[in-house]
Amino acid sequence: xxxxxxxxxxxxxxxxxxxxxxxxxxxxxxxxxxxxxxxxxxxxxxxxxxxxxxxxxxxxxxxxxxxxxxxxxxxxxxxxxxxxxxxxxxxxxxxxxxxxxxxxxxxxxxxxxxxxxxxxxxxxxxxxxxxxxxxxxxxxxxxxxxxxxxxxxxxxxxxxxxxxxxxxxxxxxxxxxxxxxxxxxxxxxxxxxxxxxxxxxxxxxxxxxxxxxxxxxxxxxxxxxxxx
Numbered sequence: 320x321x322x323x324x325x326x327x328x329x330x331x332x333x334x335x336x337x338x339x340x341x342x343x344x345x346x347x348x349x350x351x352x353x354x355x356x357x358x359x360x361x362x363x364x365x366x367x368x369x370x371x372x373x374x375x376x377x378x379x380x381x382x383x384x385x386x387x388x389x390x391x392x393x394x395x396x397x398x399x400x401x402x403x404x405x406x407x408x409x410x411x412x413x414x415x416x417x418x419x420x421x422x423x424x425x426x427x428x429x430x431x432x433x434x435x436x437x438x439x440x441x442x443x444x445x446x447x448x449x450x451x452x453x454x455x456x457x458x459x460x461x462x463x464x465x466x467x468x469x470x471x472x473x474x475x476x477x478x479x480x481x482x483x484x485x486x487x488x489x490x491x492x493x494x495x496x497x498x499x500x501x502x503x504x505x506x507x508x509x510x511x512x513x514x515x516x517x518x519x520x521x522x523x524x525x526x527x528x529x530x531x532x533x534x535x536x537x538x539x540x541x542x543x544x545x546x547x
Contacts, residue, residue: 323347323348323349324347324348324349324369324370324434324438325348325349325350325351325366325368325369326343326348326349326350326351326368326369326370326371326372326434327350327351327352327353327359327362327363327366327368327370327371327372328340328343328350328351328352328353328372328373329352329353329354329355329356329358329359329371329372329373329374329377329382329385330352330353330354330372330373330374330377330400331354331355331374331376331377331378332374333354335423335424336352336354338499339372339427340352341496342427342496342499342500343427343430343431345486345487345490345500346427346431346486347486348434351366351368355377355378355379355380356377356378356379356380356381356382356384356385357379357380359371359373359377359385360380360385360388360389363389363393363395364392367393367395368395369395369396369438369441370395370396370397370398370434370437370438370441371389371395371396371397371398372397372398372400372430373385373386373397373398373399373400374399374400374401374423375399375400375401375402375408375412375420376401376402382399382400382401382412383399383408383411383412383415383417384415386399386412386415386416386417387415387416389416390415390416391416394441395441396418396434396437396438396440396441397416397417397418397419398417398418398419398420398421398430398433398434398437399412399417399419399420399421400420400421400422400423400425401420401421401422401423402422402423403422408420418437419433419437421433424499424503424504425503426479426500426501426502426503427483427499427500427501427503428479428482428483428500428501429479429503432459435459435460450482450485450486452485452488452533452544452546453532453533453546453547454466454467455481455485455524455533457478457481457482457485459482462478464478464481466523466524471523471524472523473520473523474519476501476502476516477516477519477520477523479501480497480501480513480516480517480520481520481524483497483500483501484497484533484534484542484544485544487544488544488545488546489543489544489545489546490543490544491537491540491541491542491543492541492542492543492544493540493541494510494513494540494541494542495541496541497513497541497542498510498512498513501513501516517534517542520534521534532545532547533545533546533547
């Protein structure tokens with residue numbers, strides 16, 4: 320198997336960085352974390368990561384200035400995360416060398432797709448695009464899904480949720496983690512949305528939605544995706 324892609328996450332908010340790093344590791348990436356621009360610049364020079372994710376509002380050297388410094392020495396893909404970024408800040412980030420500027424909190428599904436797209440352009444190793452569990456098959460590049468030979472019609476978030484569950488098959492996933500990964504919002508705001516989407520997915524992928532084979536409920540915690 321190919322070595323996992325190495326991401327450098329430069330984020331001063333330790334709680335947010337921990338959540339994001341954990342979610343990205345669950346997606347198969349190796350993640351290194353720096354808490355400020357100086358540490359991030361030193362790690363980037365020493366490690367040569369496959370992609371860099373940087374917060375725009377770092378203490379000391381801000382993330383956008385850091386983009387310009389890194390871009391002078393490396394073509395590595397850079398994604399800037401900004402809280403409530405206006406047009407001026409987004410344009411400045413792109414002018415300084417960022418490949419993308421995304422709003423925080425970012426959906427993990429979108430971030431994962433953006434990373435893979437940038438890595439393809441940069442000609443680095445990418446994660447597998449085909450997910451197969453039992454009779455279920457997902458093509459994450461073309462965003463298509465099949466149950467056996469039958470194509471499934473999934474909404475955007477149904478697909479993202481199913482892909483996240485399949486990537487983490489056999490692992491008990493807390494509701495909070497699923498909401499953050501797929502919708503990029505706090506669990507308190509997304510719990511009901513998650514429950515509805517789980518119900519819709521079971522209707523589409525389970526032979527008997529009342530006795531699911533794939534999407535198992537783990538009481539008081541969340542869900543686990545099983546291989547029948």
